[in-house]
Amino acid sequence: MEGEVIIGLEVHVQLNKLNSKLFCGCSTDYHDDDPNTHTCPVCLGLPGTLPVINKKAVEYAIRVALALNCVVQEETLFYRKNYYYPDLPKAFQITQYDYPLGLGGHILIKGEDGERVVRINRVHMEEDPGRLVHAGTIDRAKYTMVDYNRCGMALLEVVTEPDLRSPKEARAFLDKLRSILDYLDVFDGDLEGAMRVDSNLSLAGGDRAEVKNISGHKGVEKALNYEITRQKNVRRRGMKVVLETRHYDELRGVTVSMRTKEEAHDYRYFPEPDLVPMRIADWVPRVQEELPELPDAKRDRFRTQYGITDDHAKSLTSEIKVANFYERVAGKAPPKLAAVWVADVLKGELNYRDLSIENFHEDQMVEILKMLEREAITEKGAVEVVRQILDEGGSPAEIVKAMGLGKAEDDAVRVAVRAAVAECGPAVEDYRGGNEKAINFIVGQVMKKTRGRADPGEANRLVKEAIEEL
Amino acid sequence: MLRELKEEIASGSAEEVISALLERVKRSKLNAYNALAEESALARARKFDGSPWAGRMAGIPIAIKDSISTRGIETTCSSRILQGYIPPYDAHVIERLKAEGAIIIGKTNMDEFCMGTSTETSCFGPTRNPWDTERVPGGSSGGSAAAVAAGEASCALGSDTGGSIRCPASFCGIVGMKPTYGLVSRYGLISYANSLEQIGPLASTVEDAALVLEVIAGHDPRDSTSAKTEGGYLDGLEDGVRGMVCGVPKEYFGEGVDDSVERSVWDAISVLEDLGASWREVSLPHTKYALAAYYIIAMSEASSNLARFDGLRYGLRVGTDKDWHTTFSEIRAAGFGPEVKRRILLGTYALSAGYYGRYYLKALKVRTLIKEDFQRAFQDVDVLVTPTMPFPAFRIGERIQDLLSLYMADVFTVPINLAGVPAISLPCGFAGGLPVGLQIVGDHFAEKTVFRASRAYEDATPHHAARPQEVI
Incomplete structure (x- = not known):
């Protein structure tokens, strides 16, 4: 040509x-x-x-x-x-x-x-x-x-x-x-x-x-x-x-x-x-015998062993340090969730700062993933934690506390839920009448009262509970 | 002789012995030395006299060819281009000598970068033969040989690329030994043709040569071509030659060899026979190609080895600095003598694209054939006996204008370097008042056999005891 x-x-x-x-x-x-x-x-x-x-x-x-x-x-x-x-x-x-x-x-x-x-x-x-x-x-x-x-x-x-x-x-x-x-x-x-x-x-x-x-x-x-x-x-x-x-x-x-x-x-x-x-x-x-597992082989293994996507497997194996970091995290937290957070979030944040993976400890990642798993923080909050660790240091728990990134505490959410249910009589009636969507309005009120710190899913569940208890 | 000298020094004074030696050198007209290490030698001698140390060469003064690196002592290879170069390290052989208690008295003259057969190419002028000062001492280790012959050194080190120890030993009537390639570490020997050369002793007797070799030989991890060997060159030195088979290669006699030289060598063969050895004619059929192969290999390697001398980090610096190419070209133009330039040019040509196969590769093939000649011969004989040089020492200036005849003089010594086998030259008589050298060649690492045959011959003949008159 x-x-x-x-x-x-x-x-x-x-x-x-x-x-x-x-x-x-x-x-x-x-x-x-x-x-x-x-x-x-x-x-x-x-x-x-x-x-x-x-x-x-x-x-x-x-x-x-x-x-x-x-x-x-x-x-x-x-x-x-x-x-x-x-x-x-x-x-x-x-x-x-x-x-x-x-x-x-x-x-x-x-x-x-x-x-x-x-x-x-x-x-x-x-x-x-x-x-x-x-x-x-x-x-x-x-x-x-x-x-x-x-x-x-x-x-x-x-x-x-x-x-x-x-x-x-x-x-x-x-x-x-x-x-x-x-x-x-x-x-x-x-x-x-x-x-x-x-x-x-x-x-x-x-x-x-x-x-x-x-x-x-x-x-x-x-x-x-x-x-x-x-x-x-x-x-x-x-x-x-x-x-x-x-x-x-x-x-x-x-x-x-x-x-x-x-x-x-x-x-x-x-x-x-x-x-x-x-x-x-x-x-x-x-x-030959002492040769370590090389990137292509590791990528294949990650895909099958951890059930993660090929894109994630490739991203996680391009650097041996990242691959090793991921494997340590995946041993203590859900592997798929870990793949998303290491490959998509952490690597991006590191690249942005021109930092290497040594600047992040695997236990910090495990802790963040655990919080996400038990829904103690939102995804948005977790990203903030990652950034904060890279920029200022500190442990995830401390950062969550200091920055108020934890999902609104139960009491506050429940108070907000009760108040919202009480204030939204017509919506409650609609919901009871079979209009599932009506609940969204009440959840919206909860979010408003908690200034967005409540987890929407959690709020949804609590609103339903509160309506049933009426 | 070294044994007696060692006792004399131990019971007397190293300082006296060395002072006398230095005085002798200073009044000499031979020009055997490029530099004397007077201060350090005397200081070390006084130290020795104060509290003598042990060692196989304790207190013994030795002269070193100027191609061997000596820490703190200018090392020039008799070339302008290395003027002022003081090595920051000792060659392996120098470390070994010092460890055995020897005292270095100076650096001896040589052909520039070992390129010559007469010590005439030195930038310091020729060394003179102590037997006839109008004649050359041989080369390239001419300074070392002349110094030992004239009593200006008790023993010396030389280096031998194509005969550079044996030729001057022959011309000056002393013993000179080129060991098997790999026996002595080359670390610190300034390379001329690194696949061919070895450091070796020049001495008054076979025993002295064996002692010095014993000290300098042995494995050195800094030289990848250095072999692991046993040593023990003084053991069995006097066991004689009874039953030994000497090979006489027919290609080493006849045309081009002086009658007087041939006669001396045949006399030597008779002596060995009388001592119980037998001899038989052998053939080394590729001998006629040896000189051509040798000069191609040596010059090719030299063209690369000598390329580093650019005056940038050490050595000669002339004129004012211009751009890189101009500056180093000017320094090399001023620093090298004509013979060195000739060999660099020829070697560069031989390695050039398009010529490499025709010259260098072909020379390597010839080298293999020559090696096989020797292997075949040593299946039937213990040693080979030949003339060292086809003629005795020639006049200064006689052959330097006729280079081909000068190169031809190496005809019996270069095949030995191509094959990598050990060979010694020892005095076997005189022709017209000039010493004649006998070459005894052994198989790879058969130094002990060579020494044994040489010692038996030496014991039966008076030639080694003859000494020239002091030349003042």
């Missing part, structure tokens, strides 16, 4: 939950520290130093490859990718290149027209370079500083086939990938630089452009939308899109040409002599 969008992604995932870097013992916990404080002779590439593979990193990589349904290769092989750049102190990056750990996988995403299978070309390991801090924008900076704290962090590169058809699908893929990685407990997606995306985008029949350096899922959607517009404009002007690498400038929201194919690097790959191939075929069965 003319103008059809074709997108493939290369996602760099930092295995930042490891204790140490990929080839040395340096700590990975540098995010709050000063530049160049988490370095050693090895990750600084000082003359004479040698890499030693972090076995835990290999195990994490196997975990990810298996979760993405890849075939894990029998041994690890590493290559040198040679190029000069100030963030690369050895002037080569150790990477698996054409011998990735995992090959040929797939995952399911929510596509433009329902579920879509996105094929994974491969998953390979490599080391992260340092971080360049430009004084200004990349194409105009007067000088650049280098921070090697990040240098040597374990990275996974997840490469998709060109199976994505829109920026929205690209974002859905990244959401799903992040969800899976989250389940595998191999990375903390909230840390700076945890996930970086390079994308290849072309319009059907045209050459592709590679857009590098996109961080964040929203950024991907924006950068790709910009790129589609740019390529369409190029065509509209009767020119051809050229094969090139472009840099995404997040601040300006545009992509900038970095180099064309003629300037493409020759990376002179060759096997890294300082690392011997490591046999991992024997590790795979154990890692």
Whole structure:
């Protein structure tokens, strides 16, 4: 189809939950520290130093490859990718290149027209370079500083086939990938630089452009939308899109040409002599066995085990923390009610405040659900309780009391009911005469007298009782 | 010799021994050292004299090739580009030496980044051969070999990528050992061609070499290619060669080899025979491809290993800072000598897209064939006996303009590195007043067999005792 969008992604995932870097013992916990404080002779590439593979990193990589349904290769092989750049102190990056750990996988995403299978070309390991801090924008900076704290962090590169058809699908893929990685407990997606995306985008029949350096899922959607517009404009002007690498400038929201194919690097790959191939075929069965239940499987189980809707199950399983929260709540309160209140109310309120589920305790949710169940509060009141907990803290019972959110206390309601029945003689007669609807008028009076704090259902029941007692 | 020196130091004074050594170095014309660690060596000697410590090399002074990282002592690989670089860490072998009580006296001259056979490519100028100062000491560990031969060091460490320990040992008339690949940790050795090189000892006797190897060998988790081995190189050193079968590879004799060298080696084979060994001719049929394969692999790896020297974090900084590419290009242009540049260029070419298969991959295949040559030979023989170098030390300047002939000089040493097996060079006579070296090669991790054969030969011959006159 003319103008059809074709997108493939290369996602760099930092295995930042490891204790140490990929080839040395340096700590990975540098995010709050000063530049160049988490370095050693090895990750600084000082003359004479040698890499030693972090076995835990290999195990994490196997975990990810298996979760993405890849075939894990029998041994690890590493290559040198040679190029000069100030963030690369050895002037080569150790990477698996054409011998990735995992090959040929797939995952399911929510596509433009329902579920879509996105094929994974491969998953390979490599080391992260340092971080360049430009004084200004990349194409105009007067000088650049280098921070090697990040240098040597374990990275996974997840490469998709060109199976994505829109920026929205690209974002859905990244959401799903992040969800899976989250389940595998191999990375903390909230840390700076945890996930970086390079994308290849072309319009059907045209050459592709590679857009590098996109961080964040929203950024991907924006950068790709910009790129589609740019390529369409190029065509509209009767020119051809050229094969090139472009840099995404997040601040300006545009992509900038970095180099064309003629300037493409020759990376002179060759096997890294300082690392011997490591046999991992024997590790795979154990890692496979220890693999946790993944989002799709959990979603299916939630649906059948708790009898909740697929939408709720999907919403509750996209983040492992939310899924675990829900299961704890569903063990102590009615599961269906819990699904509604966690998926629809709590998640919405958290998103609105940019907060995570850790800001809410499961017992608070259970207490709220119990109050709803015994009709001690209205749904509207329960939403207020949730908001109050997130904004000010406190326990549900205290909040209900302090804000007067409890349904009108029985006495007050009964007093109001008696008064209403006494005042509404004609309506009472109508009701007794068989006009069921007449009762609504009396209930309305009760609500008026209690300023809306009575539960309408409860008021209805009490009015009927009072009429029978007359 | 080290045994006697150790006793002398223990009963006398380490400070005196080391002072005398340093004085000797300072009045020498050989240019064997790039830097002396005078202050730290004397301080450590005084400390030792005050309260002597135990250790297999307690109080013994040792010289270190300038390709090995020494904390606090400038380490340059005889290259301008590393001028001023003081490593913040010790190589594994330096840690081991210090742990066994040795005292480091200085860093020795070498071919720039180990690229050479004569120590002429050093940015500090050539080291001179103590037997004839108009001649080269061999290379690339020429400074270490000349220092040991001239009594400017009691023993030394070198590194051997394609003969860089054995060649200068041969030219200077001392013992030099290249261990099995993986026996000694390379952590801290500045890489030239990392799949080929090993650190090893240069010493006056086989026993000294075995002692130093005993200290520096052993597993190091910081080097993934380092093996877990037993050691015990001094055990059974004197058990002799009775019943041992020596292989004489026919490809290592004949065209291109000096008659005098051949004669010395055949004499050595006779000596071994007299001692109870037997010999038989063997064939290593792929020897003729070894040099080509070696230079392709070594230069390719070098082009990548040396790419990190950009002057950004350490080493030479010239001119004013311009943009990144201009700045590092200028620094590299000024910092590397012509031979290093040549090898980086050739290696870069060999690894380029489109040439990788024709050169690098092919060289790796040849390497496998050469390894198999040796495996086949060691099914029938215990050791191989060959000349170390096809000729004795040549004149300074004689071959540096004719590079091919210089590269050809490595013809008997490079196959050993390609195969990864251990080999020693020991003095086996003189030709025109210049030492000739005998190479004894063992199977993987058969260092003890190599030492045993070498010691038997050494005991039966006077060559190792010959020493040059001091050159002032």
